[in-house]
Amino acid sequence: MTDYTNDTHDPSLTSWVESANDPDTDFPIQNLPFGVFTRNDNDDLASAHIGVAIGDSVFDLTRAVEAGILAVEDDLDTDFFLGILNEFMSRNHRQWSAVRSEISNLLRHDDAQLRDDAQLRDRLIIPQSDVEMQLPAIIGDYTDFYASISHATNVGTMFRPDNPLLPNYKHLPVGYHGRASSIVESGTSIRRPHGQLKADDQDTPTFGPVRLLDYEMEVGFFIGGGNSMGSRIDMVGATDHIFGLVLVNDWSARDVQKWEYQPLGPFNAKNFGTTISPWVVTLDALAPFREAGPHRSADDPQPLDYLKPNEDMQINMTVEVSIRSQQMRDTNMDAHVISRGNFNDMYWTIAQMLVHHTSTGCNMQPGDLIASGTVSGPEEFNRGCLLERTWRGTNPIDLPDGTQRKFLQDGDEVIMRGWCERAGCRRIGFGECRGIIEPAQ
């Protein structure tokens, strides 16, 4: 099999899209993440198009296929006219890589075809500021895991002081089914939900706006080709079912969660909204940042055979959370970084999550989204949600506007970023996953 990914990673490769050569860009020619967008100022883009991010621009793949400049296998043509990535996601790894390679060739500095055709280039290369990003796929099912042992231990300590890490934790990736309908694209406001709450000093619950509103900094992955019901996905070949990764904000109402979560798990505490970043970064783009792992201590049990890692599937990826209050926006203050962690701290890899999920014969479909759970690490600054970061509000965070945060306030904007970098590679970024809290209705 041709290794289509080889030259697309060459760090010396540059693009004629100049902004893609900025060392700080999230979107060099080595990235090429897929997304779906509309452009409101242009009638023929009122319907959604498929594109890749390149520097500060979008390369419009729908128009590129239409113009005949992006050569794809015959039966893939129509995938780019559906305004949604599910069909393209349903293709196999070889096909994804071939398209990626074609795109890379068209955008590289020494390819004249598009570079030197000003009229076509203007149609196909659009500033990101002129487009509105949409959800990349119709998400049939959404699953959320709990794969950070630091997060599970911290939250467990707060919710079950006697019994923080349950006996199953080191044997299987704990997960639960989430709500797909309320997954929204970055930039969508989130209304503070109502919920049923019971304070420790009250005998009976009340119903009202939630008080302990939180985010969870997670990494999600989109399923490419699925499996039929009753069959399983094995560790060998598991990553071929994964199309790419996004940032996920699993908004959480901690007061609702505490009261409702036993015995069937979080429900209303999570279903009012989940925000994802718009650009799906492919596993091809992330290949240089894969590492061995997850690391187990001598005391830790070995995974059962069906979960044994067979390739480097830990991903060295920094994730960062910032908050910008209404007052900070009004006075033009920058967002304030409150945590930074690494996805390679997770106790279970995305391949293990997928394999465990399907080990019952549960069928995956193209466009299904699986999230990792909060990415937390061993240090206080690595904690990926306010519940942990402020230790349930006992250790508030100072914001530059002079206020403190235990949990989120109305008007707060949460901004998540993620990127991969190491010596000898171009930086691969995920863009942003943003959302502002609106007051309760």
Add this chain to the structure above:
Amino acid sequence: MTDYTNDTHDPSLTSWVESANDPDTDFPIQNLPFGVFTRNDNDDLASAHIGVAIGDSVFDLTRAVEAGILAVEDDLDTDFFLGILNEFMSRNHRQWSAVRSEISNLLRHDDAQLRDDAQLRDRLIIPQSDVEMQLPAIIGDYTDFYASISHATNVGTMFRPDNPLLPNYKHLPVGYHGRASSIVESGTSIRRPHGQLKADDQDTPTFGPVRLLDYEMEVGFFIGGGNSMGSRIDMVGATDHIFGLVLVNDWSARDVQKWEYQPLGPFNAKNFGTTISPWVVTLDALAPFREAGPHRSADDPQPLDYLKPNEDMQINMTVEVSIRSQQMRDTNMDAHVISRGNFNDMYWTIAQMLVHHTSTGCNMQPGDLIASGTVSGPEEFNRGCLLERTWRGTNPIDLPDGTQRKFLQDGDEVIMRGWCERAGCRRIGFGECRGIIEPAQ
């Protein structure tokens, strides 16, 4: 507003479809449940059509609209050519009732239009034995509740002897998000899943075919018109969002469940398959069987205001489970009834489930499915799953083939039925929800 439902319930009303007048049929002219079907012996029905059940036949609504015989509001025409009910479900209660009324008029004994047109009648009225039923809707999200207090108490006693019914139970309908992709139509075989299991006397888990395979007899309801994200559905008007009800078999692996379910709830124990009955029985058809309730004892807390019942929403509906083993099928034995319960024993109504679910602003979409949780009652014979019915296998059930059941064996067929009946009304049935267990892969 015209009350379209009035005459459609008249128990004296008969149909020219003779089998609909059989007092034992599930599908008299007073029922008219909606479903989706294909007919394999006829090319032009290779694609799915929408129909209603009438006696032992199906009335093909797709062809009826095409033939101009079923008059529906102008913009509803196309709903019947989509091969799936989601669009029709998205309409409002008045529109559903108007269509139901039109169908009733066409099928009543004294309406000659279709009755006396042999050619058209043969095209539009098809024996149920000649069709293959499909899922009635694309199910975006599936939610499962836990609304039987008998079930919660029984299961709680087994899983948490010290603490069977948790403090939240009587204050809110406990629920969790389920897996939508593995919902299948009645008749689909279910493969015994693999899972991670840990016996009480083992230190470490193993991976293999599950041993404690179970069904759960539930009632589900399809969402009609939804709500936008951030808005809520109130008790007033809640039922106008409910299109109709089906039987649900929430297949469950009890050994997986026990090991995995803490702290985030059932996951792999449930996601390998859920079977639903094909005919969606509308709330209009069920109107004569609505009752006050749920009943609370003097010691029970009153529901908070947002969950206070404002109309009779308990449904008097008998549900019944039978098992037929491979050997029983081979020797032509009838299925053996092992439990019978009533949906009016639930502690929470479907309206309360819907209102609580959306109380955070969680958005519902047409075709979303919400299930009640196992329908169990106070008596042993009312228990709607084997875990309860055999009390975790300590009280096995004798089958007529001479074998015993603690949990399901390969080859067992589980058959669920549901019906409503009371004096002065025609019996309204749900048909069957069936599935056979195939051996593990």
